[in-house]
Every structure is written in C-alpha cells, then in structure tokens.
Amino acid sequence: MTIDALLFQALNGLAAASGLFFVAAGLSLIFGVTRIINIAHGSLYMLGIYLAYTFATRVGGVLGFWGGIVAAALIVAAIGALIEILLLRRIYRAPELFQLLATFALLLVINDAALWIWGPEDLLGPRAPGLRGAVEILGRRFPSYDLFLIAMGPIVLIALQLVLTRTRFGRLVRAATQDREMVGALGVNQAVLFTSVFAVGAFLAGLGGAMQVAREPANLLMDLTVISDAFVVVVVGGMGSIPGAYLAAIIIAEIKALCIGIGVVEFGGFRVNFSKLTLVAEFIVMAVVLIVRPHGLLGRAQGAIRSVAEPEEPIRPATAALKFLGLVVLGLLICLPLFAKTSPYTLVLGTDILIAIIFATSLHFIMGPGGMHSFGHAAYFGLGAYGAALIVKFLAAPMLGAIAFAPLLALAGALLFGWFAVRLSGVYLAMLTLAFAQIVWSIVYQWEDVTGGSNGVVGIWPAAPFNTATNYYLLALAFAVLSVLLLRRMLFSPFGYAMRAGRDSPLRAEAIGIDVKRVHWVGFAVAGCICGLAGGLFAFAKGSISPETIAVGRSIDGLVMVLLGGIQTLTGPIVGAATFVMLQDTIMRQVEYWRALLGATILLLVLVFPAGIVGGIMARYAAWKSR
Amino acid sequence: MTTRRHVLQFAIATAIVAGIAAPASAQGTIKIGELNSYKAQPAFLDPYKKGWELAVEEINAKGGVLGKKLEIISRDDGANPGEAVRVAEELITREGVDLITGTFLSHIGLAVTNFAGQKKVFFLAAEPLTDKITWQNGNPYTFRLRASTYMQVAMLMPDAVAAKKKRWALVYPNFEYGQSAAENFKAMLKKAQPDVEFVTEQAPPLGKVDAGAVAQAIDDAKPDAIFNVLFGADLAKFVREGTTRGTFKDRTVVSLLSGEPEYLDPLKEEAPVGWIVTGYPWSEIKTPEHKAFVDAYMKKYNDYPRLGSIVGYATIYSLAEGIKKAGSTDTDKLIAAFRGLKVPSPFGPFEYRASDHQATMGAYVGKIALKDGKGTMSDFKYVDGAEVLPSAEEVKKLRPAAP
Structure with a gap:
C-alpha cells in the first residue's frame, strides 16, 4: 500500500466521519439533558433520508435537493418535539431507563410507518446538483459531494459549540447536563428546555440522514444500523461532549478506512483479511477506550443523577398470600x-x-438490585447456547451434560467481562457490556470452522426422554423454578443486600466494609451463569442456533422484558418475559404490520403502567389497601 | 383517571387472551404452511407474496388439487431462526398444515431444514441460496426451488473465463452467502484458468459497506476484472461510489444476482452498463409461458413482476404438481413424488432432481443495459440449472446425511 493510497483512504474516512458525527451529536445532547437512551434516534435518521428522497424526486432540481435536505431536517425536528411532548414527558417520573422502553416501541412503529408510506423497495436519491462529479486528488478521483461532507462536519461542530458556549440556551443545556434538578429549582422552564433539546437532537439526526441521500439508498434497515454506530461514537467520545463525538467519529471512521485499505495481508502463510475487521472495529475501539478511560475520550464524570422517580422500597420476602399464589x-x-x-x-x-x-x-438480578444495566446480556445467553451446541457437535456430549456445560461457559465469559464492566457505572457500564457482546458475536459470526459462521450450528436435538414437547417443557419448568428461586434466595441473603447497598450508595457501602466491586463482580458472574442455562435450554428447544442468539436484538428484548414487567419488583421480569413473548407470538400471527401493532401495544402499556406491569399493580394495590 | 386505567388494563388483558384462543379451521382444503422474513426483507418478499397469491388464485379457480382448494397459512418468521422454528411448529401443531414451505435467509432455511428432518415434515425451501440446504445438511424431507449459490456462480463462469483476465478483485458481503460465493468462484476460475491471480478481497459487513473506501481499495489493487457479490443497499452504494471514482472503468465486472429487478431497479439510470450478471430481465423475455405469467400478474397487481414473484409463483405450482403426482399429502408419498418431479414455470419446465432434491430452475445470464432510463439486460440467455449442477455421483459425496 503506497503512502498516497493511505492518505486517500484517510480522506474517505473523514467523509464517513461527518455522517457519523451528526447522529451522534444529537444523541449525545438528548442523553446529556434528559438522560433518555433514545433507541429511536436511528429511526429519526432514517426518516431524514426518506423525506430528503421525497423532496429531491418530487420537487426536483437544486431546490428539491438542497432545500429538501433542510426541509427534511426541520420536519424531523418537529417530529422529535412531538414525541417529547406527547410521549416522553408523561414518563419522566418512571423508574430509571423506563423511557428506553417507549423509544424502543417508537422504533417499531416508525419502521412500519416508513414501510407503509415509502414501500419496501430501496430508494436511491439523485446525485447532488452542483456536486455530481469527482475531483482529482493524489491522482485519484474523489467525489466532490464527499468533500462537502468533510467540510460540513467541522462547520456543524463549531456551530454547536458556539450555541452551547455563547447563548443562554447553551448555558441552560450545559447546566441541565450537570444538574437538571438545580436548573429546575432556579426557575427555568424544564418542559420547554427538554422539548427544544429533543428537537435539536432530532434535527441533527434528520440532517445526518438527509445528507446521505446522495450517497446511499434509503432503506428500512437503516434505523438499527445507525443507532449502534451512534451509541459507540457518543460513548467513545464521552457522553455529552460534542467535540468528543467528533473526535470519536474520526477515529472510528479512519480505523475502518485503514482496515479496508490494507485488505488482505499474508503473515507467514496465514492470510488475514483486514476488511473483515470492519464488522467489529468500532466495538473493539469502544472496549479499549472504556477500559483505559472510563468516561470516554473527552467525557467527564457525570454529575450525580438524582432520580426523579419515587424512591424504591426495599425488597421484602413474599407474603403468605403471594406464596400461595405462586404455588x-x-x-x-x-x-x-x-x-x-x-x-x-x-x-x-x-x-x-x-x-x-x-x-x-x-438480567433483572444485576439490573434491578445490582444497578448494573447490562446492554449485552445476550452474550451470556449466546455463550450458553453455543457452549451446549458445540460440546454436542465436537464431543458428542449427552444432552444433560451439554446443558450443564452451558452455564459454565457463560460463567467464564461473565467473570472475564464482568471484571472490566464493574469498574464502570451507568451508561458507560451498559455500553461496555454491549461492546463485549458484540465482540463475542463477531467472533462467533466469523469463526466458520468452529461455530458455523453466520449459519450457526444445526442438529442439536434433545435426547430421550426429553424429545417430546411435554417432557422438555417439564425440564424447562424445573430449571426455571430452580433458577428463579436461587436468584431470589441470593437477593435475600447478606450478599443480595450488599449488592443493593453498593448500588444505592457505593461510598457508604465501602465505608462499612463492603467490597462493592467484588460484590458486583460476583453478582454479574452469577447472572451470566444462570443466563447461560437459558441459552443451553434454548439450543435444544430449537434444534439449531445462530449468531442471532448473541445479537443486539436479543439484548434489547431482555431489557424490554425487564422494564415491561417492572424493574423494581422481583416478579416483574417473570411477568414481563411472559407478556412480551406472548404478545410477540400473538401479534406476529394476526396482522401484516405486526411491528407497528407490537410497538403500539408496548406504548399503551408504558402509558398505563409507568412503573412496569407488576410495579403498577402493586402501587394500585397499596393505594387500595391504605384507603 | 383510575377507572379509565382499569378499563384499559382490562381491555388489554382481554385482547391478549382473545389472541391466544384457538383458530378456526377450514374443511376440505389442503393446508400449506408458509413462513418468511416478510418484515426484514420486504423488497424481495413483497413481490414473492404477490407471486404465490396469484398462483393460489389460479389453481383454485381451476378447482384446486385433488378436488380440494389450496389454503396457505402464511407467517412472519421474525428473521430469526429460533422464532422460525417456533412458527414452523405452530403451523404444524396448531394449524395442522400438511407441509411447510418458504424462508429467504440462509441460516433460517437451514434451521427449518433441520427441523423438517427431525420432525419428519415435508419442507420446500423456496429462496435460501446456501449450498448446505441440499448438500452438506441435506435431508430426505427437504427440497429447494431456487438456484443455489454454487449454481449462480457456475452460470457466470463461462463468461468469466471467456473474459481472459488475469488479475481479479473480489468483493462480497461478510456472511455465509458472500463467503461461499467467493470460494466457489475462486475454485472454479482457478481450475479453468490456472494462472489467475486474486489481487484483493474486500468483505464488508452486510448492509454496512463503506462504499467509498472499498471502491478505492479495489481500484488501488489495479485489477483487470472484478467479481461482485454485494446486493441490495450495499450494491447501490458501491455502484454509485465506484462509478464516480472510476473503479469500473475499462474493467470487466462479473456480478451475482445484480440483474434481478429487486436490486437493479433502485439504481435507475445509473445501472452499471456492461456488467455480466445473473438476473431476470422480465420485460425482454418473449416466451409464451412467461408472457402468460406477466399478463396475469400485471392484470392482478398493476405492477410488473420481480424475481421474487417468479419464486413465489413457482413454489406453489411445484407443491400443486407434487401433491397431484403423489395423490395425497402424505409426507412419504410427497417425497417420492418430488424426486424427479417435472414442473412447468414461467421460465419453462424444470425438474426436482432425485439425487440432491435441488430444482433445476435456472436463471438468465447477460449484460446489464439501459433502456428508457431503467436498467435491464441485453445479450442474455436462459441457463438451465441442470447444465451447471454436478452429476448424481458427485452429489452423493456432497450429501452425507441423506440418501
């Protein structure tokens, strides 16, 4: 590879970085002020490119293209404001992370809405009027539109920095990022501030999407591809830091461009195709950055988040009535x-x-009482599933032996990843767990010889007497009851209380002699281990597994189940899991637009039960009793 | 407020319970269970669904099969093998279907193939391309309609060899389909042209190609020819960036599936003229059986068919012919009937081979051309799948798990 080629690939990386930066900046702003993990941010980006396509093709010409980009971003900003006013504002008082559930539902609804409006076909927009061609740089042709994108990155960065540092609005945003309760106490209208921040964030997402209209086709898979990239950039740069986001976008885009530029290299007989690394490059970067700098490149420790939700009751042993109901x-x-x-x-x-x-x-075991919000719990599910499947495939292990091995492999993974993860907190911990899950996923996805690559492993069926639906069900029931009781027992042991003490007040917990990190590490490992059991059971229930058992989607499903049931109760995850699986199964069968219906149902549940289903029922029961 | 909330809760609970309640079943029909990733792959599967709906309508209008009407029970598989297996199980145990068909993504096709073998259910895989469905992981219960990855590559091979290029660059999506297409291509070309050199290989992640950087890296490797396996949004990005940067200038490009309307049409007037592709030039095929199909399709939907439409249509006709020949929907009789079954289709007649359960329905091979500002194909010919498939003896070695 010549030095010219290298420099040229660096230019390509810069163009890609600008696109990443726009969505990431918006996400970072929204999170900084509202503390909402906006899963629907990628959907706003997708709406941006679809709208820009519509303007560019319907209106046409210079106005349709360039005017369309601005119009698309403005419309997306308005949609963002509406989402904040109509939906999110109603659930700010819900327990932590609950808003994630609402934005997940929005993601489903927006995706189906886009399918309904724009149809299933990929829509490639026109080339940019005035910037159709290429310019010659270093003896190679570089698209002039990419030069425009390279310039737009720093322009938006500087504009945002000016707004944040020189205007009253910017001061309020920075103040709210540090301590939003205090900002409220000082008489600032929080409702207006939150709505406008959400609108600005949505505008940036819409702009980022709209500007891609000349480079790639609008399609329905964009929302999910973009959102994970955006999260990585935000976290690597440091939550709330706009320059950090730009720096992170450049680093990630450059590393990818470099991997592509290097291509295939021979190392003494070994052929390594570096372009395959682009599958996971950003997650490796994120894991390394978070281990070295726990708050991202330019981030600072977050101000204490005083939860606006009701303080959580301590957990109590089941009453006689509840025990009876359980039986x-x-x-x-x-x-x-x-x-x-x-x-x-x-x-x-x-x-x-x-x-x-x-x-x-x-998952609830570490998320609720442990306060560790794992966004990569699927890693342990997948390790369990693959552990069981591979030991059957290569060692022809008996079924029960394989199911016993599943939690062990998951435990090993959880011990390793947990050791790093518990050193962080809050959203950084969440993202580090996600990074680990993605790294495991990409290894499984690419290691064709052992894991079967993207096709996975097939032919893992239960042996007699468990090869009937009834017996396998009873086996799963036995394991489920054991797991639930075991986790419950641990929460009522001194260990469980220590874990919760570490969540609520790490300093005081340390002061009375609890080794918080160690307790959390053990908790993380226990949760991973039990989760592996679920993976092992899954493998035999389906007869085959694929990398999807580890993918982000499954981690999100887990979060949705826990939040849906109610994170502050012990029966919440059970009710949430049962409700979610039944809803999905029922709705997928009923209608063509099942995603929208599933999303709408979750939205309804979110609004009716703002503390999760069990949380809502318990609150109402308590209110009824005290009357 | 509280009462309103209670009413809502009650309504939700009722809705859930009502949804789980048992379904109605129709008498005197042949029930076919169909599952596919409709929401994840709408660009291909929307036309596919239209195709099979047309076939069902035609067959039932003529009185159905064995005096019974066909009834398709279609489900979304959530683009996830675990869910697909559950859906298949639901179709069999709850809906009582006689056989199952469908699937698009390779890993889901494989999972359902394995499920069919385990539960001894007849399965016709409609679209997944992976060679493993009929070869390495093949089983007696599974047949496959669409031309496999191996077949698609083999169809392009004569043109790739005839181009007489020495330095080739490869670009493929980083998952089984792309990898196996690239492996097949390298092996076949090396055999036909031992002095060939593969100067670079780019394997971007599916759906996330960094098109500018990839196009540039290929250009920097100075190949004489390029073999492309990218499709969908990745293809559109790659074509636009490569065209702007001059990556394809004076180079032969051989490309899998790019002539299919699903992937070619979004490119509109930027369709890469001269690429040698497999595909489906629907407006240019003049055979009577194809014309009849296009007329019926356009009449029903007021839209032109895509390749997915052909696959959906031919899937249902295959099943109808198979059931007719078997005289029942009994699994063993169906398997016996499908071995060597001849089926008419818009592409002309084809056969399900007894040796590996693969249909010989072929594809069109030609060059991408522009007509009225839209991509189509020129100098194309229909390549019958039977011409490119290995012989029955060779297949025996590839198919250890099934007779």
Whole structure:
C-alpha cells in the first residue's frame, strides 16, 4: 500500500466521519439533558433520508435537493418535539431507563410507518446538483459531494459549540447536563428546555440522514444500523461532549478506512483479511477506550443523577398470600401438559416463555438490585447456547451434560467481562457490556470452522426422554423454578443486600466494609451463569442456533422484558418475559404490520403502567389497601 | 383517571387472551404452511407474496388439487431462526398444515431444514441460496426451488473465463452467502484458468459497506476484472461510489444476482452498463409461458413482476404438481413424488432432481443495459440449472446425511 493510497483512504474516512458525527451529536445532547437512551434516534435518521428522497424526486432540481435536505431536517425536528411532548414527558417520573422502553416501541412503529408510506423497495436519491462529479486528488478521483461532507462536519461542530458556549440556551443545556434538578429549582422552564433539546437532537439526526441521500439508498434497515454506530461514537467520545463525538467519529471512521485499505495481508502463510475487521472495529475501539478511560475520550464524570422517580422500597420476602399464589401458578404450570392435549403448541410456546423467564430474571438480578444495566446480556445467553451446541457437535456430549456445560461457559465469559464492566457505572457500564457482546458475536459470526459462521450450528436435538414437547417443557419448568428461586434466595441473603447497598450508595457501602466491586463482580458472574442455562435450554428447544442468539436484538428484548414487567419488583421480569413473548407470538400471527401493532401495544402499556406491569399493580394495590 | 386505567388494563388483558384462543379451521382444503422474513426483507418478499397469491388464485379457480382448494397459512418468521422454528411448529401443531414451505435467509432455511428432518415434515425451501440446504445438511424431507449459490456462480463462469483476465478483485458481503460465493468462484476460475491471480478481497459487513473506501481499495489493487457479490443497499452504494471514482472503468465486472429487478431497479439510470450478471430481465423475455405469467400478474397487481414473484409463483405450482403426482399429502408419498418431479414455470419446465432434491430452475445470464432510463439486460440467455449442477455421483459425496 503506497503512502498516497493511505492518505486517500484517510480522506474517505473523514467523509464517513461527518455522517457519523451528526447522529451522534444529537444523541449525545438528548442523553446529556434528559438522560433518555433514545433507541429511536436511528429511526429519526432514517426518516431524514426518506423525506430528503421525497423532496429531491418530487420537487426536483437544486431546490428539491438542497432545500429538501433542510426541509427534511426541520420536519424531523418537529417530529422529535412531538414525541417529547406527547410521549416522553408523561414518563419522566418512571423508574430509571423506563423511557428506553417507549423509544424502543417508537422504533417499531416508525419502521412500519416508513414501510407503509415509502414501500419496501430501496430508494436511491439523485446525485447532488452542483456536486455530481469527482475531483482529482493524489491522482485519484474523489467525489466532490464527499468533500462537502468533510467540510460540513467541522462547520456543524463549531456551530454547536458556539450555541452551547455563547447563548443562554447553551448555558441552560450545559447546566441541565450537570444538574437538571438545580436548573429546575432556579426557575427555568424544564418542559420547554427538554422539548427544544429533543428537537435539536432530532434535527441533527434528520440532517445526518438527509445528507446521505446522495450517497446511499434509503432503506428500512437503516434505523438499527445507525443507532449502534451512534451509541459507540457518543460513548467513545464521552457522553455529552460534542467535540468528543467528533473526535470519536474520526477515529472510528479512519480505523475502518485503514482496515479496508490494507485488505488482505499474508503473515507467514496465514492470510488475514483486514476488511473483515470492519464488522467489529468500532466495538473493539469502544472496549479499549472504556477500559483505559472510563468516561470516554473527552467525557467527564457525570454529575450525580438524582432520580426523579419515587424512591424504591426495599425488597421484602413474599407474603403468605403471594406464596400461595405462586404455588397455585406453579401447580397450574405443572398440570399444563394435561390441558394441552388438544393444542400441543401451548407447550412449545410455554417452553419459550420459561426460557425467556430465566433470561429476564437473570438480567433483572444485576439490573434491578445490582444497578448494573447490562446492554449485552445476550452474550451470556449466546455463550450458553453455543457452549451446549458445540460440546454436542465436537464431543458428542449427552444432552444433560451439554446443558450443564452451558452455564459454565457463560460463567467464564461473565467473570472475564464482568471484571472490566464493574469498574464502570451507568451508561458507560451498559455500553461496555454491549461492546463485549458484540465482540463475542463477531467472533462467533466469523469463526466458520468452529461455530458455523453466520449459519450457526444445526442438529442439536434433545435426547430421550426429553424429545417430546411435554417432557422438555417439564425440564424447562424445573430449571426455571430452580433458577428463579436461587436468584431470589441470593437477593435475600447478606450478599443480595450488599449488592443493593453498593448500588444505592457505593461510598457508604465501602465505608462499612463492603467490597462493592467484588460484590458486583460476583453478582454479574452469577447472572451470566444462570443466563447461560437459558441459552443451553434454548439450543435444544430449537434444534439449531445462530449468531442471532448473541445479537443486539436479543439484548434489547431482555431489557424490554425487564422494564415491561417492572424493574423494581422481583416478579416483574417473570411477568414481563411472559407478556412480551406472548404478545410477540400473538401479534406476529394476526396482522401484516405486526411491528407497528407490537410497538403500539408496548406504548399503551408504558402509558398505563409507568412503573412496569407488576410495579403498577402493586402501587394500585397499596393505594387500595391504605384507603 | 383510575377507572379509565382499569378499563384499559382490562381491555388489554382481554385482547391478549382473545389472541391466544384457538383458530378456526377450514374443511376440505389442503393446508400449506408458509413462513418468511416478510418484515426484514420486504423488497424481495413483497413481490414473492404477490407471486404465490396469484398462483393460489389460479389453481383454485381451476378447482384446486385433488378436488380440494389450496389454503396457505402464511407467517412472519421474525428473521430469526429460533422464532422460525417456533412458527414452523405452530403451523404444524396448531394449524395442522400438511407441509411447510418458504424462508429467504440462509441460516433460517437451514434451521427449518433441520427441523423438517427431525420432525419428519415435508419442507420446500423456496429462496435460501446456501449450498448446505441440499448438500452438506441435506435431508430426505427437504427440497429447494431456487438456484443455489454454487449454481449462480457456475452460470457466470463461462463468461468469466471467456473474459481472459488475469488479475481479479473480489468483493462480497461478510456472511455465509458472500463467503461461499467467493470460494466457489475462486475454485472454479482457478481450475479453468490456472494462472489467475486474486489481487484483493474486500468483505464488508452486510448492509454496512463503506462504499467509498472499498471502491478505492479495489481500484488501488489495479485489477483487470472484478467479481461482485454485494446486493441490495450495499450494491447501490458501491455502484454509485465506484462509478464516480472510476473503479469500473475499462474493467470487466462479473456480478451475482445484480440483474434481478429487486436490486437493479433502485439504481435507475445509473445501472452499471456492461456488467455480466445473473438476473431476470422480465420485460425482454418473449416466451409464451412467461408472457402468460406477466399478463396475469400485471392484470392482478398493476405492477410488473420481480424475481421474487417468479419464486413465489413457482413454489406453489411445484407443491400443486407434487401433491397431484403423489395423490395425497402424505409426507412419504410427497417425497417420492418430488424426486424427479417435472414442473412447468414461467421460465419453462424444470425438474426436482432425485439425487440432491435441488430444482433445476435456472436463471438468465447477460449484460446489464439501459433502456428508457431503467436498467435491464441485453445479450442474455436462459441457463438451465441442470447444465451447471454436478452429476448424481458427485452429489452423493456432497450429501452425507441423506440418501
């Protein structure tokens, strides 16, 4: 590779960096002020490019293209403001992270809305009027539109910095990022501030999307591809730091361009294709940065977040009535095979629900009482599933042996990743767990010889006597009950209280002699281990597994289950998992636009039960009792 | 406020319970379970669905099969193998379908193939391309309609060899389909032209190609020819960047699937003229069976067919012919009937091979051309799948798990 080629690839990287920066800047602003993890941010980006396409093709010409980009960004800003006013404003008082559930539902709804409006085909916009061609640089042709993008990055960066440092609005945004309660106490209208910040963030996402209209086709997969990239950039740069986001975007884009530029290299007989590294490059960067600098490149430690939600009650052992109810439900579940004679599918669905319950309960164990919001819990599910599948494939292990091995491999993974993760807190911890999950995913995805690559492993079926739906269901039920009781028992042990003490007040916990990091590390490992069991059961229930068992989607499903049920209760994840799986199964069968319907249902549940289903029921029960 | 909330809660609970309640079942129909990733791959699967709906309508208008009407119970598989297996199970146990068909993504096709083998259910894989469905992981219960990755590459091979280029660059999406297409291509070309040199290989992640950098890296490697496996949004990005940067100038480009309307049409007037591709030039095919299909399709939908439409249409006709020949929907009889089954299609008649359960439905190979500001194909010919598939003896070695 010549030095010219290298420099030229660096230019390519700069153009890509600008695109990344716009979405990331918006996400960073929104998170900084409102503390909302906006999963729907990628959807706003996608709307931007679709709208810009519509303007560019319907209006046409210079006005349609350039005017269309601005118009698209403005419309997306208005949509963002509406989302904040109509939806998010109603749930700011909900427990932490709950807003994530609402934005996840929005993602589903917006995706189906885009399909309905713009149709299924990819829509490639026209080339930019005035910047159609290429200019000659270093003896190579460089698209002039990319030069425009390279220039736009710093222009938007400087504009944003000026607004943030020189205007009253900017001061308020910075103040709210540091201590939003104090800003409210000083008489600033928080509602207006939050709405306008959300609108500005949405504007940047829409602008970022709209400017891509000349480079790539608008398509329905963009929302998810963009959102993970944007999160990585924000976290690497440091939450809330706009220059950090720009720096991170450049680093990530340059590393990718370099990997592509290097291409295939021979190392003494070994052929390494560096372009394949682009699959995971950003997550490796994120993991390294977070381990070395726990608050990102230019980020600072976050100000204390005083939760605006009701303070959480300590957990209490089940009352006699609840124990009785639990026994009745268990009795019914054991008898389910008798009722299921006429519809054997009930058992198949039941098995899936039980697996989801183990998955969600183990995630809740660290998320709720542990306060560690893992965004990569699927890693341990996947390690369990692959552990079981591979030991069957290569060592022909018996089924129960394989299911026993599943939690062990997951435990090993959780011990390793947890050691790094518990050193961080809040959203940085969440993102580090996500990075680890993505790294595991990409290894599984690419290691064709061992893991079967993207196709996964097939042919892992349960052995007799578990090869009938009934017996496998009962096996899953036994494991689910054991897991739930074990996790529950741990939460009521001194260890469980120590874990919660470490969450609520790390300083005081340390002062009374609790080694918080160590306690959290053990908690993380236990959760990973139990989650691995769910993965092992999953592998045999389906007969085959693929890298999807580790993908981001499954981690998000887990978060949705926990939040849907109620993060502050112990039965929440059980109810949430059962509700989510049943909803998905039912809705997917009913209508063509099932994503929109699923999203709308979750939105409805969010608005009706702002503390999760169980949380809502308990609050109402308490209110009724005290009346 | 509280009462309103209670009413809402009750309504939600009722809705959930109502959704789980048992479905209605129709009498005197042949029930076919169909599952596919409709929401994840709408560009291909929307026309596919239209295709099979047309076929069902035509067949039922003529009285159905064995005196019974066809009833398709279609489901979204969530683009996820775990869910697909559950959906397949639901179709069989709850809906009581006689056989299953569908799937698009390779890993889902493989998972359902394996499921069919385990549960002894007849499965016709409609679209997944991976060679493993009929070869390494093939089983007696699974047949596949669409031409596999190996076949698609083999169809392009005569033109790739005839180009007589020494330095080749490869670009493919980084998952099984792309990898196996590239491996097949390298192996076949090396055999036909031992002095060939592969100067670079770019394997960007699926759906996330950094098109500018990739096009540049290929240009910097100074190849004489390029083999491309990118499709969908990746292809559109790559074509636009490569054209602007002059990556394709004076180079032969051989490209898989790029002549299919699903992937070619979004490029509009920027369709890369001269690329040698497999595809489906629907407006240029003049055979009577194809014309009849296009007329019926345009009449029903007021839209032109894509390749997906052909696949959906031919899937249902395959099943109808197979059931007719078997005289029942009994799994063993169906398998016996499908081995060597001859099916008419808009592409002409084809056959399900007894040796590896692969259909011989071929594809059109030609050059991308522009007509009225839209991409199409010129100098094309139909390549029958039977011409490019390995012989029955060779297949036996590739297919260890199934007779």
